[in-house]
């Protein structure tokens with residue numbers, strides 16, 4: 001069994017989750033991006049080269065003069081020149097997205113500069129029937145007593161994380177195929193629940209500033225925004241800060257443009273969703289809700305290595321709500337450890353109280369009670385990677 005300090009997750013073991021991401025998810029994503037845009041021949045050649053390199057070649061550096069090239073060269077020391085299947089999983093995935101953006105000309109200069117290669121997928125989701133239904137459901141939540149609203153909106157933000165578009169490339173179009181073998185409502189699969197101390201912490205804090213470190217756009221970001229609105233409206237937060245990605249990442253990760261798209265989508269809906277959108281729009285223009293996009297949000301590193309300016313910013317949080325699977329890997333370290341390793345100890349470096357909301361979609365698992373772990377192992381399911389189980393971990 002792994003030591004408490006853990007063994008880094010690497011890609012090399014055929015059939016492992018990390019291996020399937022590099023061997024199957026990334027090639028499928030390159031194909032989908034190519035099909036979604038009429039890229040000119042030079043962009044298609046660059047995509048071909050990336051496809052070939054990631055399947056059979058060694059990791060190549062970014063071209064000279066690339067945006068952030070110096071930083072990536074530093075982060076890539078010891079990895080560039082090796083097979084993609086020999087390097088740490090977290091680094092390989094992050095660098096793959098940076099290289100994909102290079103291949104499609106996202107950083108320019110040129111006509112494809114700033115064109116988000118994942119925008120068509122995000123847009124389709126935002127205009128889909130699921131979002132319509134989820135926005136309509138907000139009218140019902142509005143009629144509930146406050147504590148029930150608290151729980152419903154926290155659960156919405158938590159389970160919104162299951163709607164990640166990268167995960168759906170692996171799980172099948174619906175994103176539900178990985179859930180076979182489970183039963184009951186999604187809520188019945190919360191396998192660690194620290195929501196009560198989280199709400200107590202907010203109630204005990206005066207003039208709270210709530211940070212939310214976002215993960216995916218669309219079906220995840222909408223409930224995240226709704227949760228922030230609820231905290232602001234009910235006086236549990238005086239201010240809110242939303243951290244998004246500075247550029248497209250992991251397919252559906254939220255950027256500033258996605259925040260605006262979500263608000264516009266909500267504003268087109270009738271009822272409660274529209275009201276919330278207008279309130280959030282005003283909160284943004286008044287500075288009560290701030291959006292930040294720090295470069296470290298797309299770094300291939302754990303949060304323990306965050307730079308001083310980000311640490312100083314997060315230190316202002318009464319609580320930082322950190323969303324999703326990738327952020328969770330970065331919070332606790334992308335390492336194999338006994339799943340009963342306490343979450344609080346692994347995140348003691350974090351500069352503020354912390355709430356992690358995550359559905360499990362990779363091998364990393366910590367913070368579980370021994371009986372919970374035993375029950376999960378008894379299911380015989382690949383419970384770490386199906387997206388059917390979730391954790392709410394709070395570290396005061």
Ligand SMILES: O=P(O)(O)OC[C@@]1(O)O[C@H](CO)[C@@H](O)[C@@H]1O
Nearest residue numbers: 021164166167324325326361362
């Ligand atoms: O961070 P998210 O959106 O919840 O999930 C990201 C994800 O789809 O990508 C990684 C593997 O590619 C895993 O961490 C997870 O499966």
